[in-house]
Amino acid sequence: MITYSAPGRVNLIGEHTDYNGGFALPIALPQRTSVIFTPAETDTLTVRSDLAEDPVHIPLDTTPGQVTGWGAYAAGVVWALRDSGVPVTGGTMAIRSDVPIGSGLSSSAALECAVLGALASAAGVRIDRTEQARIGQRAENDYVGAPTGLLDQLSSLFGEVSNALLIDFRDITVQPVPFDPDASGVTLLLFDSGQRHGHVDGEYAARRASCERAAAELGVPSLREVQHRGLEVLDAISDPVDARRARHVLTENERVLDFVAACAELDFAAAGGLFTASHASMRDDFEITTGHLDLIADSAVSAGALGARMTGGGFGGCVIALVPAKLTLTVGDAVRAAVTEAGYVEPEVSRVFAASGAG
Numbered sequence: 549m550i551t552y553s554a555p556g557r558v559n560l561i562g563e564h565t566d567y568n569g570g571f572a573l574p575i576a577l578p579q580r581t582s583v584i585f586t587p588a589e590t591d592t593l594t595v596r597s598d599l600a601e602d603p604v605h606i607p608l609d610t611t612p613g614q615v616t617g618w619g620a621y622a623a624g625v626v627w628a629l630r631d632s633g634v635p636v637t638g639g640t641m642a643i644r645s646d647v648p649i650g651s652g653l654s655s656s657a658a659l660e661c662a663v664l665g666a667l668a669s670a671a672g673v674r675i676d677r678t679e680q681a682r683i684g685q686r687a688e689n690d691y692v693g694a695p696t697g698l699l700d701q702l703s704s705l706f707g708e709v710s711n712a713l714l715i716d717f718r719d720i721t722v723q724p725v726p727f728d729p730d731a732s733g734v735t736l737l738l739f740d741s742g743q744r745h746g747h748v749d750g751e752y753a754a755r756r757a758s759c760e761r762a763a764a765e766l767g768v769p770s771l772r773e774v775q776h777r778g779l780e781v782l783d784a785i786s787d788p789v790d791a792r793r794a795r796h797v798l799t800e801n802e803r804v805l806d807f808v809a810a811c812a813e814l815d816f817a818a819a820g821g822l823f824t825a826s827h828a829s830m831r832d833d834f835e836i837t838t839g840h841l842d843l844i845a846d847s848a849v850s851a852g853a854l855g856a857r858m859t860g861g862g863f864g865g866c867v868i869a870l871v872p873a874k875l876t877l878t879v880g881d882a883v884r885a886a887v888t889e890a891g892y893v894e895p896e897v898s899r900v901f902a903a904s905g906a907g
Contacts, residue, residue, distance in 0.1 A: 550669050553582035554661035554906035556647035557654045557703035558738065558868060559859050560712055560727070561826050562804040564834060566697030568759050568797045569718040569772030571804040574699060575727060575902035576707020581645035581658040585666040590638035595622050595663075597643040608636055612691045621656050624687030625663045632683055635671050650744035652860020656692075657700030660684040661906045677705045678720055695753050696861070707905030714808055718772050725808055727902050733873045734816045734854070739844050739883060740896040743864035752861055755793060755834060762787075762794040771797045796833035800826060820854025820870040827857035827867075836862025840892050844883055851875070851882035868900075 555576040562572030593606040597618065604619030606626055615623035622641070629636050641663070647655040661684055668675050675683070681701035688694050699715065702722055706713050712727035729736055762785050763771050771794055774781045779798060785791040803822045810818040827845050831837040837845075837858050845856040848869040856869035871879045880897040888894050 550585045550587075550666050551582065552585070552662050552665040552669060552906070553580045554658045554665065554704045555580045555707055555903055556658045557700060557707070558736075558866075558900060559699065559703070560868070561807045561822060561857070562699075562715075562800055563826065563830055563859070563862070564755060564759070564836070565797055565800050565804070566699040566715070566717045567695070567756055568763075569770035570775070570797060570801040572699050572715050572717070573712050573725065573804050573807060574703035574715070575712045575900075576703055576905050577647070577653060577900060578903040579645075579647045579653070581643065581647055581655065581662045583644075583662045583666045584642045585670060586640050587637045587670045588639040592638050593622070593626060593636075593641060594639075595619060595641045595643060597645075599643075599645065599649070608638055612693075618659075620692045621659045621687065622663045624691030625660050625667065625684065627691050628683045628686040629664065629667055631686070632679075634668060634673050634675070636667050637670055639670075641666065648740060650864065651740050652858075652862075652865025654700040654704065654860075656688060656694075657684060657704050660687055661701060661704045665906055678702070678722075681705055695756050703905075705906050707903060709904050710902050712808075712811070712902060714804070718770070725811060727811055729816055729870060730873070730901065732814050732816060735871050735873050735876050736900050737848070737853070737869045737871050737876065737879065738898050738900045739848070739867040739869070740898075741840050741844060741864065741866060741887075742893045742895060743838060743840050751836070751863055755836065758787075758790045758793040759797060762790040765790070772801070774798070775801055792833040792835075796829045799829055799833075803829075816870055817854050820856075823855030823857040823868070823870060824849060830858055830862065834862070838863060840887075841865070841867055843887060843890055843892070844895060845869070847883045847886035848879050851879040853879050867895075 559574040596603040606623045684701040710728040711724040714723040844867040848856040852875040853869040
């Protein structure tokens, strides 16, 4: 019997930069997905989840499209592992998770990384963490059909206590960055809007295609290659929507690096300002926020938060805010009141911190 777990993640800053070869700064969350795997001499992996009534039966020779729903993420890992040459055995797998689904906290990557770790352990194979991330990404891209970047898998695999992860997606490097705002009297609050996102419905893919068109028109493989040329370079993009999407990516990359610098100086007021600027860019240039999420972010700042932003792929999910510890209850209450008064469901509010990665 093998037990393996992997965490969800919060992306502090750097949204939709991963597939553009840019920068992002996530943390692994304390919320985790755990699997208990009992190998057996069988050609099927039977997976049960505490969040679903019926088990999913995954043939070891599964191919994309064969398994759908939540089980597709586990099936995708089986397929991607075998495709990369890792021997996968059948058996039974029980899954438990406290990572909220559809909240932009990467429940899918937590599931993929936990399943991958258990299956690789059963096979007696050690796989480099970056390669594990690529296998998980292939499962999600090519089996499930969600065109996500490497951010989620790298966050889950490389997470460290009291550290954020500066990820450079051009070179695929991960650098720990000390991140412990509580030690400076600042709390990272997470507001779960209850508004569930849908990435496979085409919106995420449309944003990625827009960025790819912009890069192609600029004659570069990714927008990262024009980062040093300033925003004037975007004047060469003929489609104004594509130009706005690209502007978000270039300015967001700068905000990631500025946020890292602010954290090094323990300047959480500056870090909060970068949160708020990031949200405005996602709202106006990338157009992935919602009125619901905008209200949460604006209400938090109005009540005393140093800054707030949507986190995750967009169109629902969560907002994070840096809040002076003495104002934690005040900000939480103010956001709940504003959101319910507007007719939305009351958000779940929690304190979060950087936790350990998969293992």
